[in-house]
Amino acid sequence: MSPRKANSATKHEESTSELIEDRGKLMALIDRAQDGDEEALPLLRKVLDEEPRVARIVDLARNVERSIIEKMTGDDVFTQEAIPRNLKAMRREIAGEKPAPLERLLAERITVCWLELQYFHAIYTQNLHNLSITQSDYHQRRIDKAHRRYLSSIKALAQIRKMGPAVQINIAEKQINTSG
Amino acid sequence: MGWESRQRGGLYYTRSRKENGRVVREYVGSGVLGRIAALEDEHERRRREEQAAYWREEQQDHDALQGAVEELSEASDFLVRAALLASGYRQHNRGEWRLRREPKKGQ
Numbered sequence: 001m002s003p004r005k006a007n008s009a010t011k012h013e014e015s016t017s018e019l020i021e022d023r024g025k026l027m028a029l030i031d032r033a034q035d036g037d038e039e040a041l042p043l044l045r046k047v048l049d050e051e052p053r054v055a056r057i058v059d060l061a062r063n064v065e066r067s068i069i070e071k072m073t074g075d076d077v078f079t080q081e082a083i084p085r086n087l088k089a090m091r092r093e094i095a096g097e098k099p100a101p102l103e104r105l106l107a108e109r110i111t112v113c114w115l116e117l118q119y120f121h122a123i124y125t126q127n128l129h130n131l132s133i134t135q136s137d138y139h140q141r142r143i144d145k146a147h148r149r150y151l152s153s154i155k156a157l158a159q160i161r162k163m164g165p166a167v168q169i170n171i172a173e174k175q176i177n178t179s180g
Numbered sequence: 181m182g183w184e185s186r187q188r189g190g191l192y193y194t195r196s197r198k199e200n201g202r203v204v205r206e207y208v209g210s211g212v213l214g215r216i217a218a219l220e221d222e223h224e225r226r227r228r229e230e231q232a233a234y235w236r237e238e239q240q241d242h243d244a245l246q247g248a249v250e251e252l253s254e255a256s257d258f259l260v261r262a263a264l265l266a267s268g269y270r271q272h273n274r275g276e277w278r279l280r281r282e283p284k285k286g287q
Contacts, residue, residue, distance in 0.1 A: 030258070033265040036280070045266045048259075057255045064248045071241070102263055109256045116249050120242075135235070142242060149253050156260050159277065163269060 061108040068115050072122065087111050094157070106157040113150040120146050183214070193217050 026047065032040040065087065073079040095107035124131075124139040131139065183191040193214030195206040208217040261271075269277045 026258070026262075030262055030265060033262075034271060036270070041266060044262055048262055048266055057252060057259070060248065060252050060255070064245070064252060067248070068245065071245070102259065105256055105259070109252055112249060112252060116245065119245075138239070142246065145246065146249070149249060152257075153253065156257060160260060160263070163264065163267065163277065 058105060058108055061105075061112050064112050065115060068112075068119050072119055083115075087115065090114070100160075102160055103157065106153065106160060110150070110153045110157060113146070113153045117143070117146040117150050183218070186210075195221065 029040055029044055029047070033044050065084075069080060069083050073083065091104075091107045091111050094110055095104050099107065120139070120143045124136075124143060127135075127139075182194065184194050186192050190210055191214065192210045193208045195208055195217070196203055197206065198204070208214055264271075264277050268280050270280045272278050
């Protein structure tokens with residue numbers, strides 16, 4: 001047995017729940033699959049099916065969205081109502097007709113990244129005349145980073161769509177509440 | 181900045197500032213004039229402190245927000261990568277994702 005196979009056999013015995021708990025182990029599993037270890041794939045698929053963190057990613061996206069809206073709107077209850085509606089329409093437009101769970105998740109990510117970018121832009125524009133050079137640099141760096149995150153979120157969705165229906169993994173769909 | 185006691189008695193309010201890298205002391209005055217200047221300076225100092233505290237708080241808020249978006253991005257990137265690998269794709273030189281070639285029969 002080659003060292004790689006022996007390594008796989010040992011690691012295969014690790015329970016899925018252990019892997020879910022340990023992000024490092026998950027990353028190692030992904031690296032093994034990336035290196036061509038065929039035996040890593042069934043375990044990786046199992047992790048994808050059982051991964052409760054996946055559902056939490058959508059929750060995280062919604063929580064981040066809510067906190068950005070709160071910061072943006074303050075006491076303005078009308079805008080507090082209006083922004084989520086716009087975001088919902090945006091999410092639908094991005095996700096398209098009958099999106100796969102992964103596509104829906106990535107559409108969530110794109111809208112959150114877009115909102116973050118708008119927020120940092122708004123703060124910068126509002127304070128433009130009161131900022132020192134250091135503060136201005138700080139804001140511009142924040143905007144640049146948010147912009148990069150926004151672009152990579154779009155790239156991730158484009159990547160999944162480019163691969164087509166082959167990449168349709170059941171990512172604990174029942175646990176994901178994507179309504180709204 | 182502060183009150184200086186004079187040899188002849190009494191207090192005199194002075195301000196120090198930097199001009200071309202050198203510290204220059206400005207003698208403002210004693211009595212009412214000195215007190216007004218001292219109050220002005222105190223007000224300005226508090227305003228700056230409040231502004232700095234507000235700026236720090238804002239930075240902390242932004243850091244927390246940015247951290248949450250980064251976490252979201254990292255988690256979904258991780259999922260995309262796992263899904264692609266599980267579907268038989270492989271990343272070529274950390275760039276393009278390509279469908280893994282099946283080994284030929286008999287090999």
